[in-house]
Amino acid sequence: MKAIVISEPGKPEVLQLRDVADPEVKDDEVLIRVCATAVNRADTLQRLGLYNPPPGSSPYLGLECSGTIESVGKSVSRWKAGDQVCALLSGGGYAEKVSVPAGQILPIPAGISLKDAVAFPEVACTVWSTVFMMGRLSAGESFLVHGGSSGIGTFAIQIAKHLGVRVFVTAGNEEKLAACKELGADVCINYKTEDFVAKVKAETNGKGVDVILDCIGAPYLQKNLDSLNFDGRLCIIGLMGGANAEIKLSSLLPKRLTVLGAALRPRSAENKAVVVAEVEKNVWPAIEAGKVKPVIYKYLPLSQAAEAHSLMESSKHIGKILLET
Numbered sequence: 001m002k003a004i005v006i007s008e009p010g011k012p013e014v015l016q017l018r019d020v021a022d023p024e025v026k027d028d029e030v031l032i033r034v035c036a037t038a039v040n041r042a043d044t045l046q047r048l049g050l051y052n053p054p055p056g057s058s059p060y061l062g063l064e065c066s067g068t069i070e071s072v073g074k075s076v077s078r079w080k081a082g083d084q085v086c087a088l089l090s091g092g093g094y095a096e097k098v099s100v101p102a103g104q105i106l107p108i109p110a111g112i113s114l115k116d117a118v119a120f121p122e123v124a125c126t127v128w129s130t131v132f133m134m135g136r137l138s139a140g141e142s143f144l145v146h147g148g149s150s151g152i153g154t155f156a157i158q159i160a161k162h163l164g165v166r167v168f169v170t171a172g173n174e175e176k177l178a179a180c181k182e183l184g185a186d187v188c189i190n191y192k193t194e195d196f197v198a199k200v201k202a203e204t205n206g207k208g209v210d211v212i213l214d215c216i217g218a219p220y221l222q223k224n225l226d227s228l229n230f231d232g233r234l235c236i237i238g239l240m241g242g243a244n245a246e247i248k249l250s251s252l253l254p255k256r257l258t259v260l261g262a263a264l265r266p267r268s269a270e271n272k273a274v275v276v277a278e279v280e281k282n283v284w285p286a287i288e289a290g291k292v293k294p295v296i297y298k299y300l301p302l303s304q305a306a307e308a309h310s311l312m313e314s315s316k317h318i319g320k321i322l323l324e325t
Contacts, residue, residue, distance in 0.1 A: 003095035009049030062093020103273025139164030295319030
């Protein structure tokens, strides 16, 4: 098969389409012929040599895919050859074929094309597992999403609004803020020109929000804590701004705050299967009802993975960047 290979750690140009061996399929796995994959921030970090795949995972990039099942392992019962599916991967999506544990596979939601369905696995599993399973966000609460125009952000806005949550977002320009507003965000904050802590406090009568989803890390840590309501939960899923921070512990105690950290890729297959099952149960009906839609910025052929990475790193996109095989 053909796959994108990292010739050496470095800039996007190190991504090259090469002939490689087909993946092996274990008893509890299925082999998918990939229709499309998506570009995630983790892919750019792996390309730079900063984020190695978990042990035993594919060496190739790609944390999600959609496609058609070619074969199934002998212990797989739910799926069969010919099924059209999408999947959460530990790696290997930037290829014509990928093997994946059966528990990480999802059916294509009704009304969504095979190609567009790849916009969902990573964002849905990330947001549902952190914000809802760990952070316990519920109807009537308030929720701040940093990077509201990202793939994660555009999904989080929609699912939270569908579930009766008041949504705040930050983004860096008016075009991105307008896109967030159109998706249902209630309060849109330009982090380049506004103090998001002050804005959150002003919009909540000084209380703060109940849950925050943060991908920035260190520079936002104290600001996030200052933006939370009593019993607030901060979910940190990325460290784009840095990993080391100092905080005032005195800001945690009086308000009974919780700081949660989570990464999806290092989880065990068993843990991922639990998350995927919860996503199918709770998120898929919202997608099939048209309440949550794929937000896709651009499709590119797999051979143009380098261009896709450059686009991701420019942060010009709104929603997902997808690669077609």
